Amino acid sequence: MSLSQPISTALRTTKVHLSRLQELGIHTVRDLLLFFPRAYDDKSQYTCIAELRTDEVNNVRGIISNIFHKRTKNGKYLTKALFSDETGSIEVVWFNQPYLKRVLISGKEIVLSGKAKFGFGKLSLQSPSFEETKKEQTHSGRIVPVYHQTEGITSKWLREKLQPLLEEWVSRLEDFLPEDIRKENDLMDYHKAVKEVHFPTSEENLEEAKKRLSFDELFLLQLKALQKKWHWQNVSEHEQKPMQQHTDLGNFLKNLPFELTNAQVKTLNEILTDLKQLYPMSRLVQGDVGSGKTVVAGAVMLNAIKHGYQTALMAPTEILARQHYQTLFKLFSPFGINIQFIAGSTVQSQKEQIANDLKTGTIDAVVGTHALIQENIGFKNLGLAVIDEQHRFGVKQRDILKSNGSPHLLSLSATPIPRTLAMTLYGDQDLSVIDEMPKGRQQIITRIVPEKKRMDAYHWIEEQIKSGRQAFVICPLIDESDVLEVKSAIQEFEYLQEHIFPKLKLGLLHGKMKAKEKDEIMELFKQNMINILVSTSVIEVGIDIPNATIMMIEGADRFGLSQLHQFRGRVGRGEHQSYCFLFTDKKSDEGKKRLQAMVDHSSGFKLAEIDLSLRGPGEIYGVKQSGIPDLKMASLTDSITINLAREAAKKLIDQDPQLSNYPKLKEKVKEMEEVFVND
Numbered sequence: 123m124s125l126s127q128p129i130s131t132a133l134r135t136t137k138v139h140l141s142r143l144q145e146l147g148i149h150t151v152r153d154l155l156l157f158f159p160r161a162y163d164d165k166s167q168y169t170c171i172a173e174l175r176t177d178e179v180n181n182v183r184g185i186i187s188n189i190f191h192k193r194t195k196n197g198k199y200l201t202k203a204l205f206s207d208e209t210g211s212i213e214v215v216w217f218n219q220p221y222l223k224r225v226l227i228s229g230k231e232i233v234l235s236g237k238a239k240f241g242f243g244k245l246s247l248q249s250p251s252f253e254e255t256k257k258e259q260t261h262s263g264r265i266v267p268v269y270h271q272t273e274g275i276t277s278k279w280l281r282e283k284l285q286p287l288l289e290e291w292v293s294r295l296e297d298f299l300p301e302d303i304r305k306e307n308d309l310m311d312y313h314k315a316v317k318e319v320h321f322p323t324s325e326e327n328l329e330e331a332k333k334r335l336s337f338d339e340l341f342l343l344q345l346k347a348l349q350k351k352w353h354w355q356n357v358s359e360h361e362q363k364p365m366q367q368h369t370d371l372g373n374f375l376k377n378l379p380f381e382l383t384n385a386q387v388k389t390l391n392e393i394l395t396d397l398k399q400l401y402p403m404s405r406l407v408q409g410d411v412g413s414g415k416t417v418v419a420g421a422v423m424l425n426a427i428k429h430g431y432q433t434a435l436m437a438p439t440e441i442l443a444r445q446h447y448q449t450l451f452k453l454f455s456p457f458g459i460n461i462q463f464i465a466g467s468t469v470q471s472q473k474e475q476i477a478n479d480l481k482t483g484t485i486d487a488v489v490g491t492h493a494l495i496q497e498n499i500g501f502k503n504l505g506l507a508v509i510d511e512q513h514r515f516g517v518k519q520r521d522i523l524k525s526n527g528s529p530h531l532l533s534l535s536a537t538p539i540p541r542t543l544a545m546t547l548y549g550d551q552d553l554s555v556i557d558e559m560p561k562g563r564q565q566i567i568t569r570i571v572p573e574k575k576r577m578d579a580y581h582w583i584e585e586q587i588k589s590g591r592q593a594f595v596i597c598p599l600i601d602e603s604d605v606l607e608v609k610s611a612i613q614e615f616e617y618l619q620e621h622i623f624p625k626l627k628l629g630l631l632h633g634k635m636k637a638k639e640k641d642e643i644m645e646l647f648k649q650n651m652i653n654i655l656v657s658t659s660v661i662e663v664g665i666d667i668p669n670a671t672i673m674m675i676e677g678a679d680r681f682g683l684s685q686l687h688q689f690r691g692r693v694g695r696g697e698h699q700s701y702c703f704l705f706t707d708k709k710s711d712e713g714k715k716r717l718q719a720m721v722d723h724s725s726g727f728k729l730a731e732i733d734l735s736l737r738g739p740g741e742i743y744g745v746k747q748s749g750i751p752d753l754k755m756a757s758l759t760d761s762i763t764i765n766l767a768r769e770a771a772k773k774l775i776d777q778d779p780q781l782s783n784y785p786k787l788k789e790k791v792k793e794m795e796e797v798f799v800n801d
């Protein structure tokens with residue numbers, strides 16, 4: 123007998139039930155044992171009949187008698203009975219449940235769960251669920267598990283099948299957690315935890331069981347992440363010598379038209395410390411839009427170049443890559459650095475020239491899009507690779523860049539994520555946080571605009587534009603249909619141009635446009651040849667247009683907080699006061715809370731935390747794409763268990779990075795590797 127045997131061999135049930143189980147992902151005995159409840163009903167308290175409440179579900183234990191069945195005039199089937207305990211008696215009524223005739227036995231003790239109702243001047247229990255009394259109740263008189271259901275598979279059915287199966291099989295489930303780690307972290311025995319999570323014997327035991335099973339999941343995730351980091355830092359190809367701080371770095375910083383913020387200095391130092399090591403860095407810098415990540419990246423690129431290495435910076439879009447190129451070109455100009463730009467639009471002959479010069483090493487720094495990781499691109503001695511907006515790239519794309527002689531790797535992200543979440547999503551990277559904005563950065567005034575004020579808002583925008591400013595209009599996100607989204611953007615653009623702002627010049631930007639067309643539009647907007655840019659959410663990433671001061675977002679409730687925050691970050695980049703207007707037609711409570719959070723807070727980290735608490739991690743930008751397998755028990759917001767698991771995993775990987783002494787764990791981590799979707 124094995125846990126991997128088909129469930130049909132261990133359960134007596136129908137073909138239909140079996141195929142429904144398959145739909146729930148349950149194929150083997152193990153699958154069923156590990157099909158955990160999604161919620162619980164606390165039915166552990168019995169009510170006596172004298173104290174029945176009309177407003178809630180009561181669990182009553184008593185004797186059933188005086189059962190009679192009848193058909194009513196209008197053809198309905200009615201069952202009535204008397205139900206008594208030591209405190210009194212009550213009438214019970216069921217409608218249209220003829221099978222009761224077979225199962226209710228007068229004089230028997232049973233448990234009923236249901237609401238009591240007043241009718242015809244007396245209290246009765248109406249259509250309660252019932253169960254025979256046993257030493258240990260399955261459906262009542264306890265904390266009862268509630269499962270994800272599918273047609274034909276009810277929680278009640280699952281409970282009935284699971285209880286005997288658990289008794290028989292649970293001790294065979296393999297526990298992969300080393301005993302010393304279990305004890306150190308004060309965790310429940312595995313088999314007990316699986317039993318308790320299905321059929322809790324108390325609230326406390328249930329909590330302990332959940333904690334144990336969550337720990338298991340998070341521990342594996344952390345092991346995998348830390349192992350990946352270990353592999354990365356122990357690659358043999360890494361040929362860099364430790365880089366000290368070069369004197370030109372000081373000159374570079376002195377040359378800047380501003381002083382770095384404390385958070386920038388701290389992050390810079392963390393990176394410089396990494397570069398002094400013999401192994402390659404793997405670090406993620408998180409910082410709000412406008413917090414100044416580029417200049418920090420530029421500083422360490424310069425440091426690497428001055429040690430004789432090549433550097434590369436990859437960005438997700440051509441607009442963004444070009445912007446970085448221009449910034450770095452200026453910053454590097456006093457230091458005799460050969461910096462080049464490469465993207466999809468670069469002409470073939472030039473691409474070839476760049477590819478050649480990268481190989482011979484005459485190019486010191488290259489900035490570009492995916493074009494950077496095309497097959498024919500290779501480096502002479504790449505010492506540092508920077509990836510901007512790293513979540514926009516797939517794991518593979520990052521790996522290709524890394525495979526060029528295992529350079530130090532620096533990732534940047536403008537999507538702030540709460541620390542514990544980042545630790546799980548990006549556990550293979552060290553984390554630096556720029557949680558401070560440069561001095562004098564203006565506060566963007568944010569307002570939720572009611573529909574009746576729409577025209578006023580348009581007039582006001584027109585005034586602003588007459589005084590020289592520019593505006594963005596973001597069209598609503600339309601789920602699962604790029605085509606509809608584009609269509610609505612086109613309509614909005616035409617409507618605004620014809621009826622609202624006929625005297626102004628409007629531009630349109632959407633995802634179905636060619637990269638070159640998009641660039642042209644952005645360029646016109648940048649030069650203020652376009653007053654208002656109507657766009658779908660493609661505008662999101664990092665573009666810098668200081669003269670744009672108005673961000674108007676339609677259907678704002680459809681966007682997540684992180685995304686709204688990203689949009690807002692497009693304005694407030696210049697000297698003029700900037701504004702963000704949120705329009706919404708829907709008024710769900712959660713949506714309202716989200717928009718209000720935008721009005722109340724300007725920190726992306728704060729907003730990310732709020733988003734996490736409002737919508738849960740699944741919805742947060744980047745979680746779905748991160749390749750993290752679905753967690754059955756653990757929550758990505760459970761920072762206490764995440765920290766426990768992280769610490770335990772760290773300790774273990776430090777001692778035994780390959781898990782040679784823990785074959786079961788090793789196996790499990792490897793198994794998970796296959797679950798991780800590598801895009």
Ligand code: ADP
Binds near residue numbers: 560
């Ligand atoms: P992001 O973190 O969004 O990539 P950028 O690196 O594009 O932000 O920086 C936004 C703007 O802030 C740039 O114009 C940059 O020159 C400027 N900047 C960066 N650091 C500072 C600072 N310490 N003080 C003032 N301005 C700064």
Ligand code: MG
Binds near residue numbers: 536
């Ligand atoms: Mg940036």
